[in-house]
Amino acid sequence: MSGSLDRTQLDDLRQSCVECGLCLPNCATYLATGNEAQSPRGRLLLLGEVLDGRTDASEPSVRETFDQCLGCLACTATCPSGVSADLLAYVRRLAADADPNRRPPVRLLDRRAVLRTLRVVGSLVRGAAVRLLGAGWRGRLERTPGAGRRLARLLGTLPVDPGSDDALIAQFETLDGGGPRPAVSSHHRAPAAGLRVAVFKGCADASLMPHTSRRLQDLLRRLGCELTVPEGQDCCGALASHLESRGRTSRLRRRNRRAFTPHLGHCDHVVVAAAGCGQELKSQPGDLSDMVIDAVSLLERLAPVDLGPVPLRVAVHDPCHARHGLGVVEAPRRLLARIPGVVVLEPAEAEVCCGSAGVYGVQHPEMSAVMGRRKAEALAATGCDAVVTTNPGCLGQIADGLALVAPHIPILPLTDLVWYAARASGPRKEMS
Amino acid sequence: MSTPDLIRDLRRAAGRSSVLDDAAACSVYARDASHLEHGRPACVVLPETVECLRQVVELCACHGRPFVVRGGGTGLSGGALPVDGAVVIGTSRLLRLGPVDVERSRVHAEPGVINDAVTRHALPHGLHFAPDPSSQSAATVGGNVAENAGGPHCLKVGVTAQHVRRLDWIDARGRAWTTGRGAAFERGVDLRGLLCGSEGTLGVVTGAELLLQPVPEATVTLLAVFPSLADATRAVVDLMTSGLVPEACEIVDRVMLGAVEAAFGFGFPTDVDAVMICEMAGSVGAAGEDAARAEAVLRAAGARDVNAAADEDERSRLWMCRKKAFGAVGRLAPAYISMDVVVPLGSLTTLVEDIQTIKTEHRVEVATAFHAGDGNLHPGVHYDDRDQDLTARAHRAADAIVMRALELKGSCTGEHGVGLEKRHLIHHQLDATSLQLMRGVKTVFDPHGLCNPDKLLPASDVTAASPVPVPDRPDFRWKSLTVTAPAATPLAVLQAEALTRGLWIPVGAASRIRAAGPGLGGSVTVGDLVDAGTVGPSLLGSTSVGDALLELWAETGDGRIFHAGAPVLKNVAGYDLVRLISGSGGILARPLAATWQLKPAPGCVACWTWSDVPPTLSGESRRDFLRVLRRHGQPAAAVRERASAGPVLWVLAAGRDRAWDLDRLGDDLTAWSEDHGLRRPSMQRQSGSDLANPSSLAGLPGWACGSPDWTLLTRREGHPDWPRPRRLIWQNRPDLLWTPEVIPEEPVGWFADTVFADGRLQSLPRPPAGVPVELLVGLKRLFDPDDRLPVPEWLAAAREGGTW
Ligand SMILES: Cc1cc2nc3c(=O)[nH]c(=O)nc-3n(C[C@H](O)[C@H](O)[C@H](O)COP(=O)(O)OP(=O)(O)OC[C@H]3O[C@@H](n4cnc5c(N)ncnc54)[C@H](O)[C@@H]3O)c2cc1C
């Protein structure tokens, strides 16, 4: 862990950067600003200067570049020289240490009740905005200076909940034309070999998108999994660790270990819906991390074969946690390929972070908005009918960008699409 | 003027958020991929528009402030490093990429566009941007032009300069110019060629009209494993001289393989001395057959295993490993010196062996991955920069390698440029006169030395290399695929000799010139060709005369003899005087001798003729026609004209020594005719050896296998198969394509039409608007101060009217 790096280790790590610059086009902060100080190589060069005592980490411009790193790991994923994530974590730590006063209230952000309230208020405000300003409400709000703009941004950081089953079905039916579906064979897949799966709910997933979270469980059950939802589980700790709140991070980790340990003996997997939580849990030492699997990989492994046709062109956005952190790239594509009629489109700059990155959107609203918009443009340029992804943070961030550049394109959780396809194939009652 | 004043003015012009003078930016922009350090900038400007960039340069000029442009900062020679107090102008916000012009295979790009992005943009149209430096995912078009970047796939189709048709640029005073119209037949003092590879020291590139190449129908990528590195390098020479034209031919040595394998786990054998990646492309049948032949050549040369990449996925992983090899060296040691020496192909093995000796002598480690087919090596001396003694030895070893390459008539740099890094070496390569001329060129373009100072040219007190004697007789170096000859040598003599080995100087079939009659008769000489610098459809697959010209000896108007270039396939040491002189109509210097590249000559030639084409072809039939031409790998040209007897369309194609290549093209052309309601074309075919026998070519249209300057024939009034000046030309490779809209109204001008008439070289036409005549006047004064060489009228007039 970066906290325990000694000087020699740090020097060695730093030397691994050959300054080739190949990582620049993958870095969202560089793309947003065009400023190399805001690039991976720039940050590592500055780190070198700080370590050599040539520059002071508290110098505002240096701190700013460190501070604005998303921690998305897109750079380490392309680096031919093997520059490690630890180095970047260290960079971000330096920024936090240089200015300890800038921590937003973590507790608020990972308390479920607060998130739930935010969701309810958010959807009320959104509804009001739609009524007042019409379909292009997001753009109009953004153009009003001051409070309107801030409100727009705040709403933007909240994932748009796809809503109840009926709402979701209605949304899909408008998208795919809702035409008559070909009759589905009566063959019904026998439950898979009875996997026992413990569910990690994750605060954002469970609170901001409760229906999606439930639908995933429906789906898993239908595929023959036996589910347990351990009591006493808490936020994964990713947000707290983003904010370098060490005490809080380890408290949360302890709590989750306590909640899951009794179940680990008699279950095959711990399934996690949000890629962010998945990576956080995987990165912790212990038995829990070995059993963690992300929802998409699990679904793909369960190989649902009787998915109904959904004639949609969908662009896939890989959350950085999945793509760069866990290396999950193929699974979502293989899963989507099982849905007849779905055409998968790959956007340009697929490796680049959308700018959500935990609490980044709250800390750096301007920068994050630029990134979200750029990502939305790249996704819209594929000519897709809808975008799918697997992380609630990305969902909100990209929805916000899409609202500005292509309001007709919705973004939905990938598992909701699979749920819809499964429903489209089988008897309805089972799924609702 | 003071820095705060400068920054205030810059902010006013470029906007507050585009001018950075904070500590972080100034530190970061003081570095690039070269690991060198030079000075610290006063500020960094990131203009959002070309006009804004122009104003920034103008302000620098007003304030007397040095400036340097920076693209992706991937340069390996320190080209983008500022001097103390300079303004760094970043192009990271100049990212506009124009629509792909499919018919003309062109696209216009702003300087900050990343190389990769051009190809991604063009791929949906079946086209791509050929130069593919290993840094292509991060390097910019501006940086590629400035360094004249190459890459593995430049072996067949040439480096960046061959893929740039026109540059928009800003001079050191902040004035916006262009280099011409971007036509395929442009003729004149080649400012475009001069700016390519000038490392940002002559001006700022603000836009480039890039030439795109068709994506081959099929590609076969071979991975050959060699137990010995020497065998692998010998195999390269065998392969390159076997008549095959590989798309790419790369070697990775054992040390580098270890690093690459550690980084990417491709599954390379690590117990061998070298692996070679060799790629053959073309139509489905051709690529497969060529690959089988290549495999046989490689096995005969000692390859242990030769395997083709199983699928596109494996192929792209293979190239990823090759392209990221450089970065993977970071896993071997904290620092490395990356070199890019070039030697004539025939000396490749010698240099590779000598590097081993140098390595042992200096007790250093060297890892090599190189563009073997070009004779361009990338020995990387890696070391730990915390060990001072080792660091010193590493640098001595690197210099020793460069000096050895120079002894072998090579160049100190084939791709990365001189920059800061090789300033202390370049004078070992250039003679005093060419150095003096290069300094002069710099002064003409940048009299106050503000534009990227301290780069490319050596310090003023160095001793230049001794002059290379002017050759007095033709010298064919078959293993290096070059021929050197005095200027008076008739081209036909050289071609006839080359054809005996199945090679030719790729500027058209000269034998025909001999028979061509009144114009130049049999007398076109090497010198004429250098002066004329023309291209024509009979070039079939090469670009311009300048592209095949590697080395030049010439005499300035006042009798100074200089040597430019080197007998190697890639060279970016100093300004490209070879291109500057080639095609300049003899107004700057008198050629004394030249070295040309030899390429496999066509094995057969076929010509299809339609005499019933309508005056205009519909867009759809034009597109289909192009598709047919592009699908076939072999070079082809189409010529269309409004002849008095009715519109005629010809297609001329050269194939290798196999008939079926051309049969397939013929079938497709017939099908195209039928689809679009035309009568089948008539077809004429000649074998390659006929090219040396003019009388057997009588049936082909005159231009088809005629002179390198095909328009020569247009001057021969009364000849039955003369094309009239109004015509339409397509060529699948490169882009000789004019649509009716862009046929110039006046057929004379900056076009090849007026190169030769009555057997004499015509005086150089007036350059089109936007080309800086005053800089041409400056160049003329530099090369020919007393007007002993021809002075075109427009130039004389400009001189009289101007203040220069
Ligand atoms: C890992 C790696 C692999 C590489 N492989 C290759 C290779 O295979 N082949 C190869 O040829 N090179 C290679 N290079 C070198 C380098 O990538 C090329 O020289 C590239 O063209 C530089 O482009 P850039 O945009 O990074 O330019 P920069 O490094 O930013 O600048 C290079 C020079 O170009 C000038 N310049 C930049 N933009 C402009 C402009 N708009 N107008 C005028 N001047 C300008 C700068 O002033 C400077 O002198 C490699 C580098 C790395 C790090």
Ligand code: SF4
């Ligand atoms: S982090 Fe890696 S990719 Fe980026 S500059 Fe350093 S070595 Fe190159």
Ligand code: SF4
């Ligand atoms: S982690 Fe993300 S934001 Fe930070 S330097 Fe790397 S690519 Fe850029």
